[in-house]
Amino acid sequence: MRIAIVGAGGVGGFFGALLARGGADVTFVARGAHLEAMRRDGLRIEGGAHPVHLPEVRATDDPAEAGPADLVMLCVKLWGVEAALEQIRPLIGPDTTVVSFQNGVLKDDYLRDAFGAERVIGGVAYVATRISRPGVIAQTGSLQRLVFGEFDGRVSARVTAFHQACVAGGINAEVSPDIRRQIWQKFVFLTGLSATTATTRLPIGAVRENPQTRAFLLDLMREVVAVGRASGVALAEDYARECLKLVDDVAYDMTSSLFHDLDAGRPLEVRWLSGGVVELGSRTGVGTPLNRAVADILAPHADGHARG
């Protein structure tokens, strides 16, 4: 299977390396010092239970050089999506499938608008990774999981082929009959985690053990569930409470990628996370005052102010 990974960072670099290790024909679309290091020294995954070093990988900043792929995985940060979608047109042939493993729930609309709904399957990534230095992806913990599927729930040939490629590479991969719900379930968890860790600047353990911030977290997630249900997603009414149990099970010192971006002065995905809840809330007539407060509080940081 010819797979093009657009954005070879925490998510794309990690899962792309495992796919390549499993025998898939993988091309990474990357840039800058990370691209140079990958061309020179290959790609490394460090920190997790199973370190990986691929001494040679195919990496380019010119999608035209790679040509059409069977499957394109979009793995850039949400603030880079518009530029990436224009740039990757040469990867899209008549039979190409596109899947985004970005966070949030607005991502697939961008793909449908750019390439047509029939090309798009849904996806969710669970992993805690980042580029620690050029050519190297650092993993925290051992969680690694991809969930994907057709939006109409069919187990299609393209989904089955991608699943086989993932399994061959040792990825914990799952085909979902209701990928929209899966995407929203992660959205509920992630917006709560991101919003509380970024606004308090504390790990989730400290957030969940304080009664006031615990209630704040639950109420934030309740707003997301209400918006999802109003958007027609089959989320249980009390899903926020179920999600709080998941939050209780994660490591005390877990934060979120939004927390790390804020801490490092990088641009934030807040417009698509808490901001996405507000946008969809206003479309569906559901009040989202707490998510709005988070989006407003973090707005001055949204474009980053990278420290040297």
Ligand SMILES: NC(=O)C1=CN([C@@H]2O[C@H](COP(=O)(O)OP(=O)(O)OC[C@H]3O[C@@H](n4cnc5c(N)ncnc54)[C@H](OP(=O)(O)O)[C@@H]3O)[C@@H](O)[C@H]2O)C=CC1
């Ligand atoms: N990291 C994680 O643990 C998880 C992240 N996610 C989600 O996955 C998405 C990706 O996040 P993550 O992997 O952390 O992001 P990273 O910043 O680690 O990786 C993105 C990579 O793509 C590169 N890039 C951006 N635009 C282009 C382009 N046009 N051409 C070539 N390369 C490009 C970036 O380069 P540059 O640095 O120069 O911008 C960077 O190297 C986000 O939506 C995130 O929320 C989901 C689950 C877990």
Ligand SMILES: CC(C)(CO)C(=O)C(=O)O
């Ligand atoms: C919570 C986590 C690490 C799970 O994959 C994530 O997606 C993020 O912080 O962006």
